[in-house]
Amino acid sequence: MEIRMLIGSIVTLIGAIFIFLGALGIVRMPDLYNRLQTGTKASTLGTILSIAGIGIINPEWAGKAFIIISFVMMTNPVSSHTLARGAHHIGIPLSDKTVIDKLQEAETEENKEDQI
Amino acid sequence: MNLKNVLQIFVLSYLTWLALNWSVHTDVLVTGAIISVLIAVLLCSQCSVLQEVRLTPKSFAYAFGFVGVFWIELFKSNFDVARRVLTPSLPINPGIVEVKTRLKSNIGKMLLANAITLTPGTLTVDILGDRMFIHWIDVSSTDINEATHAIVSKFEKYLEVMYG
């Protein structure tokens, strides 16, 4: 009983640490795409672990916790993907450290074909 | 009216209802069954969201394998993020690379893009047909084949059996 609650609270604490590190990455990274990378991964696993910890502490809440977890896991990558595509479409610049941009090359190729 | 489709939607919504209520009282069971049948028949007699899912024992086994690999990669990616964020010099070498996928179905591509987004250092930016453009935080190779091998292959072998 007591051990189970302790395990649940530690899982929640690990999730909270990941959430904080992800938010730190949002501030530290140089451009939008790198921020999306850290923000999405860390906030997804952080939220999943926090809710899973609450589900472990209260086993009768486990069903709802499972629904929320699967929902977050399905939707969070989709929203960040949509955001990245929109940002690239309107030309938000990549950082100076970027070594290659294949998508830009592909789009310019398509535009050339359209003009011909 | 596609019977397999309606049945899949009914089972999915009924399981969601049971998990949300977390009780087996008769009234909960009956209400959920009625609502699930209504949703499946009225709203989803035409839709084809789960059309491409294969329901064979082999695909179930591969689904478990996919989920296992996915969780391991998710934890690895978070430790990777933590390491990069906490290093003072910010070790990144980002770029957008192109990879190819062999998957044909839409839901298979969606699951692949989601899995890629949650694996270490990669983020799906755009999909054009079978070409996927991936933002890679630490580019090790700009060649299409090598990038495909590094990013896509570990999930593709499971999803290919599940969705074709």
Place this chain on the structure above:
Amino acid sequence: MVEIILYIAGGLILLGMLTALWRFVKGPSSADRIMAFDAMTVTSIALIALIAFFNNRIIYLDVALVYGLLSFTGVIVIARFLEKGL
């Protein structure tokens, strides 16, 4: 013991939301702001779950679920608007 650990976790989550809020204020582009908003809403789902534990009310988890649904739709709509207008 359990409560203390969970209070620390709640404090860390709040600190993370404040850090994301700084990116929201600073920008520089609108896409950065939406990204910070998305991170904050997903984080607040975890916070609502913690509040549900502290008040011992399961109904708050439903609030978290609906909040997640609405924020997902909102982010998708704004991103589509950025891409090509409504």
